[in-house]
Amino acid sequence: xxxxxxxxxxxxxxxxxxxxxxxxxxxxxxxxxxxxxxxxxxxxxxxxxxxxxxxxxxxxxxxxxxxxxxxxxxxxxxxxxxxxxxxxxxxxxxxxxxxxxxxxxxxxxxxxxxxxxxxxxxxxxxxxxxxxxxxxxxxxxxxxxxxxxxxxxxxxxxxxxxxxxxxxxxxxxxxxxxxxxxxxxxxxxxxxxxxxxxxxxxxxxxxxxxxxxxxxxxxxxxxxxxxxxxxxxxxxxxxxxxxxxxxxxxxxxxxxxxxxxxxxxxxxxxxxxxxxxxxxxxxxxxxxxxxxxxxxxxxxxxxxxxxxxxxxxxxxxxxxxxxxxxxxxxxxxx
Numbered sequence: 001x002x003x004x005x006x007x008x009x010x011x012x013x014x015x016x017x018x019x020x021x022x023x024x025x026x027x028x029x030x031x032x033x034x035x036x037x038x039x040x041x042x043x044x045x046x047x048x049x050x051x052x053x054x055x056x057x058x059x060x061x062x063x064x065x066x067x068x069x070x071x072x073x074x075x076x077x078x079x080x081x082x083x084x085x086x087x088x089x090x091x092x093x094x095x096x097x098x099x100x101x102x103x104x105x106x107x108x109x110x111x112x113x114x115x116x117x118x119x120x121x122x123x124x125x126x127x128x129x130x131x132x133x134x135x136x137x138x139x140x141x142x143x144x145x146x147x148x149x150x151x152x153x154x155x156x157x158x159x160x161x162x163x164x165x166x167x168x169x170x171x172x173x174x175x176x177x178x179x180x181x182x183x184x185x186x187x188x189x190x191x192x193x194x195x196x197x198x199x200x201x202x203x204x205x206x207x208x209x210x211x212x213x214x215x216x217x218x219x220x221x222x223x224x225x226x227x228x229x230x231x232x233x234x235x236x237x238x239x240x241x242x243x244x245x246x247x248x249x250x251x252x253x254x255x256x257x258x259x260x261x262x263x264x265x266x267x268x269x270x271x272x273x274x275x276x277x278x279x280x281x282x283x284x285x286x287x288x289x290x291x292x293x294x295x296x297x298x299x300x301x302x303x304x305x306x307x308x309x310x311x312x313x314x315x316x317x318x319x320x321x322x323x324x325x326x327x328x329x330x331x332x333x334x
Contacts, residue, residue: 001228002119003128004146005046005106006139008033016040018136022143026053028083028130059083064093077101083108083130091121098122106130115142119149147255150228154188154251156198158296159273159314162280164306167268171221172286173235174262175244180213184249184298188226188315189219189235195281196226197271198247198313200292200300208290214259217291220268220284226315228255236263249298249313269303275316 006019008029016037019027026044027037034050037043048055055061059081062073070093076082077097083106086093097105102124109115109129119125131142175187181201188196203213218225221236226245238244242258269287274280285291285303292300293312301312 001150002125002146003106004115004143005128005130007108007130007132008037009132011036012134013040014136015134015139016043018139019043019143022140023147024131024139024143025128028055028059053081056080061085063087070096073097073105074100077104080104081106081127091117094118094121094126098124098126103127108132109142111138112141112145115145119146150255152228152230152245152253154247154253154315156247156249156251156313157275157316158311159195159197159275159281161271161273161306161308161310161312163270163272163308164303165270165272166287167270167284169265170268170284171236171263172266172268172284173218173221173223173238174264175216175218175225175235175238175258176212176260176262177214177216177244177246177256178259179246179256181216181246182248183300184294185246186294187216187218187244188247189223189283190314191223191282191284193224193232194317195275195279196224196315196317197273197281197283198249198294198315199283199285200294202290202292204290204292204300206290217286217288219286221263223284235261247315249294249296251315271303271306273312273314275314277316279316281314281316 003025005026006024008027020041028046031047031050034045044052046053046059060076061083063085065087073082081104085108105126106128107118107126110132115129186198186200189199190196199218202215203211223235224232225235227233228243238258238261245253246256247253267287270284272282289302289304291303295301
């Protein structure tokens, strides 16, 4: 995941406040500013002596004027983060350094246009940008752009309901996120990592309970749930502060955070459905009217109303998983 750092050359409370509110990952500054930054909020600070990450032990700033400077940066990338400041040539030195340690390479930028350029060099781009600006608005623009790069897009498939079966009591997980979800949004959950169902948020008015737009009653504890970076986790291991991936009916996604994970014993139901390849997938959900999957048009469909032949949205993935990571091997989950 790419990061955005702010280079604070002189004390400016407005810039620090905007950095905190925009989700900037760190501030690079002189040691004398560190205590004042910490007074305003929790923020990683990169600085000599007093920083959470220290210059030059952990992070080294290297001005690249020639090939020797580029070689020095490449050597430093083997053991630490490097912030490259280019001079006459902005792109070529970064292109040369990305293959030698792009996951530790940052570069200074002054605008959103610079950030877009740095993030796209050699398609992979740098690991992060260090923004130099006196405009709080530019901080929010650059931070928003870089954070959006981590949003993933999924080609959702229509799954045809085959069977719905009650199975008795089990442990299910309610995932309460740190944000309200819109209609057509939820989590991708399933018994198999190869076939996940879009479980809708509890943001629908109903006569039973008040809507909880921040909540997804997601399924049984053993279920796979899609998280950022193309990974999966088990629902039962999610806890406060963990990242989850909110997906909408179009397959677009964004990162949210777990505020609370509630595991309670409830009656469960298994939903079986098949994609166009006729392979059957399943998900185990709480057996209640307020638990919903997502129809192809984005409407929320209660599990109590599901019937064979109905269609819901899901995601079909190839290959298997090992510790949440995709692996190229044959794994059969049934």
